[in-house]
Amino acid sequence: xxxxxxxxxxxxxxxxxxxRAIQTLQSVSLIACEDTRHSSRLLxxxxxxxxxxxxxxxxxxxxxxxxxxxxEQGEDLALISDAGTPLISDPGYxxxxxxxxxxxxxxxxxGACAVIAALSxxxxxxxxxxxxxxxxxxxxxxxxxxxxxxxxxxxxxxxxAPHRVLESVTAMRDVFGAEREVVLAREISKAFxxxxxxxxxxxxxxxxxxSNQQRGEIVVLVRGAPEREAVIDEGVAHTMRVLxxxxx
Ligand code: SAM
Numbered sequence: 132x133x134x135x136x137x138x139x140x141x142x143x144x145x146x147x148x149x150x151r152a153i154q155t156l157q158s159v160s161l162i163a164c165e166d167t168r169h170s171s172r173l174l175x176x177x178x179x180x181x182x183x184x185x186x187x188x189x190x191x192x193x194x195x196x197x198x199x200x201x202x203e204q205g206e207d208l209a210l211i212s213d214a215g216t217p218l219i220s221d222p223g224y225x226x227x228x229x230x231x232x233x234x235x236x237x238x239x240x241x242g243a244c245a246v247i248a249a250l251s252x253x254x255x256x257x258x259x260x261x262x263x264x265x266x267x268x269x270x271x272x273x274x275x276x277x278x279x280x281x282x283x284x285x286x287x288x289x290x291x292a293p294h295r296v297l298e299s300v301t302a303m304r305d306v307f308g309a310e311r312e313v314v315l316a317r318e319i320s321k322a323f324x325x326x327x328x329x330x331x332x333x334x335x336x337x338x339x340x341x342s343n344q345q346r347g348e349i350v351v352l353v354r355g356a357p358e359r360e361a362v363i364d365e366g367v368a369h370t371m372r373v374l375x376x377x378x379x
Pocket of ligand 1: 142143216220318319349
């Protein structure tokens with residue numbers, strides 16, 4: 132049986148392509164790409180001549196089945212997306228799920244991933260965090276999603292499209308409060324890389340007043356809510372006092 136490699140590609144700077152990713156892509160029989168035309172530039176750059184095929188989560192069952200059949204026959208395959216790590220707000224879940232279900236060995240190659248790069252430099256608590264991917268595009272659904280996160284104590288990380296960043300950060304200010312700290316990580320590993328932290332109130336003003344902040348690729352990181360001390364209601368406190376009196 133073949134091995135399925137999950138291979139990251141750069142999120143901006145071509146030099147962020149890890150050597151093991153290049154070696155793997157050169158050695159497999161076939162590369163399943165989110166978009167073969169998009170990836171051809173990267174593959175050409177690294178002189179990778181392996182055959183490619185399109186694969187995304189809307190690919191039909193026959194496509195998944197044909198990739199699984201190749202693995203069954205002992206061919207090694209690689210999965211890549213347009214940028215960064217496959218499956219992280221990118222296609223691949225179905226293929227990996229089904230490959231594992233059939234007992235195929237799935238090997239991840241560590242490498243570029245915008246959420247991890249942003250968190251590593253944001254200066255927000257990084258011991259515990261949650262990744263929310265993209266918020267819904269419609270205002271009401273977005274607000275509802277944010278409202279479910281108001282008491283979340285861990286650092287909360289979102290991917291955001293440049294034309295929606297102002298609307299989203301404004302909604303975050305309205306839901307999480309003006310003083311909550313936010314970090315905008317934009318164009319990581321590219322020429323205009325910007326990583327800036329401030330209150331949500333100041334962030335709204337900054338983005339509104341500087342259209343450059345509404346360009347390129349963006350990760351938004353929000354400090355979690357302060358952990359509240361557990362509040363014990365009076366009924367529970369009374370029961371505990373009674374029980375304590377019973378103790379020898
Ligand atoms: N699979 C990718 C990864 O591992 O990060 C993410 C793919 S997702 C379709 C694209 C989103 O990732 C962008 O809209 C942006 O939110 C974020 N992103 C990708 N590259 C980035 C970069 N260089 N700087 C900041 N954010 C980036």
